[in-house]
Every structure is written in C-alpha cells, then in structure tokens.
Ligand SMILES: [Zn+2]
C-alpha cells in the first residue's frame with residue numbers, strides 16, 4: 001500500500017564527521033529505517049564547527065574525510081531502502097546554518113568558506129544555488145554568545161529542533177512566520193539512542209537533494225515531532241524559568257542617540 005506521507009530528518013550528525021556524535025553513518029541508517037523514515041540528510045559540523053576531521057589536513061583531504069559519514073550512511077541506505085542526502089552544518093560564533101544543495105566539488109572550488117564572514121558565506125551559498133536553513137536560531141548555550149537573526153540571508157528556519165524543547169522552538173516559529181520563511185524540522189540527532197525525533201514529511205517520496213530543496217521551496221511539506229522523552233539538549237530537563245527575558249528597551253523620550 002502506498003503511504004500518504006514520506007518522512008525525512010533534515011538534521012543528522014555522524015561519528016565520522018562530528019566530534020560530538022556517537023553513531024556511524026551506517027548505524028544511523030539502520031536506526032532511521034527502523035523508526036519509519038524514508039530518508040535523512042547527513043549534516044555534520046563543518047570546519048568552523050565541532051568537526052571530528054583534523055583541520056590541519058589539506059582542504060581536498062579534509063573534504064574527503066568529512067564526506068565519509070555520508071558515504072557510509074549512503075552505502076547502508078542503498079541496501080535497506082533509505083534515501084541519504086549530503087549537507088553540512090556551517091557554524092559561525094555559535095550560530096548554525098544547515099547548507100543544502102551544494103556538494104564537495106563546490107567546496108573544493110571555494111576554500112574561502114572557512115575564513116569569510118558569516119553574511120558573506122550565506123550570500124555565496126545562495127548565489128551558487130544553495131539553500132540555507134537557520135538551525136535552532138533561539139537556542140542559548142555557553143558556546144553561543146548571542147542570538148543572531150539574518151532573515152534576508154536564509155531560506156528557511158528550523159522551527160522544530162526536537163531536543164531543544166518548546167520554548168526555543170516556539171520562538172523560531174514566530175520568527176519564521178513573521179518573515180514568511182520556510183519552516184523545517186529536524187532531530188539534530190547525534191546517536192542511535194536519540195529520544196527526540198522530528199523532521200518533515202511530503203506527500204511523495206524524495207529522490208535527490210535537488211528534489212528535496214525544490215519541494216521545500218514549494219512548501220509541499222509539513223513539520224512533525226515525535227518525542228519519546230521531553231527533555232532539552234539530550235540530557236537536561238526543560239526549565240522555562242532558566243530563560244530570562246531581556247529587560248524592556250529604555251524609554252526613547254529619555255534617550256538621546258548620537259549616530
Ligand atoms: Zn554536535
């Protein structure tokens with residue numbers, strides 16, 4: 001019987017590519033097949049993020065190593081019938097952007113991506129036809145010095161990052177809606193023991209990264225969340241009180257601004 005909806009996780013880390021991930025690409029392929037998914041996007045932490053691959057390697061070798069989590073997932077996915085797509089999670093000063101629709105050939109020709117400023121990176125990616133999702137834009141952690149929003153420079157916002165919890169995700173949804181950005185979901189999965197899973201589902205199967213990007217752009221999808229354990233960040237209980245709202249802005253009538 002044909003399914004009505006086909007499920008994809010857009011945010012998955014492998015042991016091969018991410019220093020913080022605990023399961024290999026092949027193990028993750030089995031895990032997602034068992035959970036009823038039709039495909040996953042491997043989105044390992046990139047060069048300026050928490051990558052496992054040695055940054056002292058020459059660029060072409062670094063890229064070859066970085067690609068292995070995807071390759072191992074793809075080999076297993078082909079055996080068991082799970083689609084595997086390649087992406088990466090670009091980080092700049094604690095802010096993260098899932099980069100879809102480009103490949104290692106493009107990266108090989110653009111080694112500057114590890115040095116240029118965030119806005120320049122985002123512009124470069126979109127000029128090349130890439131698709132950008134701002135991952136968990138309202139997540140706060142010691143390694144994230146500030147929340148930064150760049151609504152004109154991204155295509156989509158991750159409005160459900162399964163382990164980040166309802167506060168962070170609700171703010172992200174407000175942001176996406178306010179700027180009419182495409183809404184996506186993902187698990188930010190780091191192991192086969194992940195308890196909070198999400199993603200997007202389409203009324204038809206997706207055959208390639210290009211098809212995935214086109215279907216997202218056409219907004220053919222809906223975001224889903226299946227939480228086995230409602231926790232934040234994989235291990236800490238969610239405490240709304242721990243997020244203090246900033247104080248209101250000063251009264252403009254009392255403030256003299258000099259530009
Ligand atoms: Zn990680």
Ligand SMILES: [Zn+2]
Nearest residue numbers: 011013089188
């Ligand atoms: Zn991630």
